[in-house]
Amino acid sequence: MIPDRDAIFAQIQRKQSFLCIGLDPDLDRIPACCGEGVEAMENFCRDVIACTQDCAVAYKPNLAFFEQCGSAGYAALERLVALIPSDCMVIADAKRGDIGNTSARYADAMFNALGADAVTVAPYMGFDSVGPFLAAGPGRWTILLALTSNPSAKDFEFHGDQPLYERVLDLGQTWGTPDNLMFVVGATRPELLRTIRERVPDHFFLVPGVGAQGGTVQAVADAALNDRCGLLVNSSRGILYASSGEDFAERAGDAAREMQQEMAEILGARGLV
Amino acid sequence: MIPDRDAIFAQIQRKQSFLCIGLDPDLDRIPACCGEGVEAMENFCRDVIACTQDCAVAYKPNLAFFEQCGSAGYAALERLVALIPSDCMVIADAKRGDIGNTSARYADAMFNALGADAVTVAPYMGFDSVGPFLAAGPGRWTILLALTSNPSAKDFEFHGDQPLYERVLDLGQTWGTPDNLMFVVGATRPELLRTIRERVPDHFFLVPGVGAQGGTVQAVADAALNDRCGLLVNSSRGILYASSGEDFAERAGDAAREMQQEMAEILGARGLV
Numbered sequence: 001m002i003p004d005r006d007a008i009f010a011q012i013q014r015k016q017s018f019l020c021i022g023l024d025p026d027l028d029r030i031p032a033c034c035g036e037g038v039e040a041m042e043n044f045c046r047d048v049i050a051c052t053q054d055c056a057v058a059y060k061p062n063l064a065f066f067e068q069c070g071s072a073g074y075a076a077l078e079r080l081v082a083l084i085p086s087d088c089m090v091i092a093d094a095k096r097g098d099i100g101n102t103s104a105r106y107a108d109a110m111f112n113a114l115g116a117d118a119v120t121v122a123p124y125m126g127f128d129s130v131g132p133f134l135a136a137g138p139g140r141w142t143i144l145l146a147l148t149s150n151p152s153a154k155d156f157e158f159h160g161d162q163p164l165y166e167r168v169l170d171l172g173q174t175w176g177t178p179d180n181l182m183f184v185v186g187a188t189r190p191e192l193l194r195t196i197r198e199r200v201p202d203h204f205f206l207v208p209g210v211g212a213q214g215g216t217v218q219a220v221a222d223a224a225l226n227d228r229c230g231l232l233v234n235s236s237r238g239i240l241y242a243s244s245g246e247d248f249a250e251r252a253g254d255a256a257r258e259m260q261q262e263m264a265e266i267l268g269a270r271g272l273v
Numbered sequence: 274m275i276p277d278r279d280a281i282f283a284q285i286q287r288k289q290s291f292l293c294i295g296l297d298p299d300l301d302r303i304p305a306c307c308g309e310g311v312e313a314m315e316n317f318c319r320d321v322i323a324c325t326q327d328c329a330v331a332y333k334p335n336l337a338f339f340e341q342c343g344s345a346g347y348a349a350l351e352r353l354v355a356l357i358p359s360d361c362m363v364i365a366d367a368k369r370g371d372i373g374n375t376s377a378r379y380a381d382a383m384f385n386a387l388g389a390d391a392v393t394v395a396p397y398m399g400f401d402s403v404g405p406f407l408a409a410g411p412g413r414w415t416i417l418l419a420l421t422s423n424p425s426a427k428d429f430e431f432h433g434d435q436p437l438y439e440r441v442l443d444l445g446q447t448w449g450t451p452d453n454l455m456f457v458v459g460a461t462r463p464e465l466l467r468t469i470r471e472r473v474p475d476h477f478f479l480v481p482g483v484g485a486q487g488g489t490v491q492a493v494a495d496a497a498l499n500d501r502c503g504l505l506v507n508s509s510r511g512i513l514y515a516s517s518g519e520d521f522a523e524r525a526g527d528a529a530r531e532m533q534q535e536m537a538e539i540l541g542a543r544g545l546v
Contacts, residue, residue: 024375064371064378070386071351075344097395098337098368099423102297105337113343122370122395124418126425145397150372152399159440160433167432 001139002089002117004179005204009228011057011087013273016264018229019256020058020091020206022236023048023080025065033246038069042076044248048240049084051253055260058089058118058232060206081115089232091143091206092116097129104132111140118143120184120206123168127175134176142181144172147196149186149209169200178202185224187215187233193223197230204230211238217259221266229272235259274412275362275390277452278477282501284330284360286546289537291502292529293331293364293479295509296321296353298338306519311342315349317521321513322357324526328533331362331391331505333479354388362505364416364479365389370402377405384413391416393457393479396441400448407449415454417445420469422459422482442473451475458497460488460506466496470503477503484511490532494539502545508532 002008012018025041034040034047049059061080066073084090092114096106110119110133118141121133133142147157147165157165172181185196187209196205205224209215210233217233224231239259243251267273275281285291298314307313307320322332334353339346357363365387369379383392383406391414394406406415420430420438430438445454458469460482469478478497482488483506490506497504512532516524540546 062371062375062378064369064375064382067382068378068386070382071344071348073386074347078344093371095369095371095395096337098335098366099421102335102337105335105341109337109340109343113341113346122368122397124395124397124429125421125423126428126430128423128425148372148398150398150401152401155399155444156397156437156440157399159437164429164432164437167429171428 003139005228008057008089008204012229012267015055015057015260016267016273017055017057017260018231018233018263019056019259020060020232020234021048021052021056021239021256022093022208022234023059023061024236024240029241029244031244031246031248038072038076041065041069041073042080045080046083047249048252049080051249052239052256053085053088055253055256056088058091059084060091060093060234062236063092063094078114089117089141090115091118091120093120095120095122095145097122097125099125100128100132103129107133107136111136117141118182120145123172127171130175134180140180142176143206144168144181144183146172146183147185147189147192149188149213149215153186166199169196173200173203178204182206182232184208187220188213190215190219190223193220197224197226201226202230204232206232206234208234211235217262218266225266225270229267233263276412278501281330281362281477285502285540288328288330288533289540289546290328290330290533291504291506291536292329292532293333293505293507294321294325294329294512294529295366295481295507296332296334297509297513302514302517304517304519304521311345311349314338314342314346315353318353319356320522321525322353324522325512325529326358326361328526328529329361331364332357333364333366333507335509336365336367351387362390362414363388364391364393366393368393368395368418370395370398372398373401373405376402380406380409384409390414391455393418396445400444403445403448407453413453415449416479417441417454417456419445419456420458420462420465422461422486422488426459439472442469446473446476451477455479455505457481460493461486463488463492463496466493470497470499474499475503477505479505479507481507484508490535491539498539498543502540506536
């Protein structure tokens, strides 16, 4: 359990890293040496975790990739979550959200049945779809979608004179605290990341979109680092698929170490380690 | 497979019903005779399906209730989906949605691994989060959240000079057709249901919010029935928990029959059967 933002910051300082590794096990890209089907996904993720855990403060399994293999995939996800070291947060990237009594079930599913520390939540249906996650108690984190990294974010997230994502940030800050609520803010629009940090000075941001989607760690840090770091920068494909051969886990470790070192330099330059 | 809206309408005419039964198996309300845990959920839903299938054109399992029991719950869901008769649609009420390559996995998970005919999708992240569901091919339905039935729908769904839910309806109609896209429109605001039907004349609406949440079948039909019915009205708690005793399935059948008969009258009065 990582009960509050100070505890996250302490881990970031200890590891000199604010790296979150996304576990998106793509059966079309997993090396043949891992086997086939669900077994391959599990072997692949287990070995990647073993070789990267010193460099990461969080792992973010993407539930879609596991659900694709049905209940067998879901069972593999449960086993993987159980072996993630306790000094790393487990973020269930599930994008859940429904009416209140259903969201309460999703919160129970993610925090209790699965054992995640955090879950990504879609805001569309409003407070009663988000509140049950926030009510789950200390050490359970809700990570609300605000400005996502994908091109179609423009379709709805910018809707209105005040863009919808700003309304999500404003209302969200009245619902949760910096100790139980983070926001998803993509790396692909660094100019907006800066204004979002002004609007939301204290909450952690989970930042996807570095690497394959075009963002950089340095640009994200320049725009949105705060006095407790305040950032979890996610990388998935750049680490998972650093090599397509039998050395995939070792190369994933190298790629994670490279990002960690860049982050250590950034934290050092800002006097945070 | 129910390939297009004419095929749905044919089922509605044959059964003289536009009833969708929500499968939200609540362990706190399932009768003791069903057993415990996952086994109780599965026994309960199986018996309810057996006693209601003549009155329903769709079943809507709510994934949260199954995920709450982890992979064992997910496996029970798979077995339940497999035994739903082929003349009923299976709507996976999952509220999924993510960046494109992830939404493609969710579509595969719901349509192929689980075997659902339809899945509910959250629109927040825009087209690239919805498109992969629409691209899943004939007989696969995307049901996009527009105006939901919960009180907090006001937080974001009404955001902007043009309310966000109208923008979702407008853009959604440019993404999908009446043969692969429906919208979720709650029964709790019948006055808006009417204006939404004017805006969206042809697409089916999945309408939650009848019964426990306060809407009525008659008001929904008055506001939004079209020339192919165009409505799937959902009831969950009113049918599932019609009795808390050993006669739960028989009483669920009675409750479903009562709704079916009300729907038959409405369809008859409009010359649709």
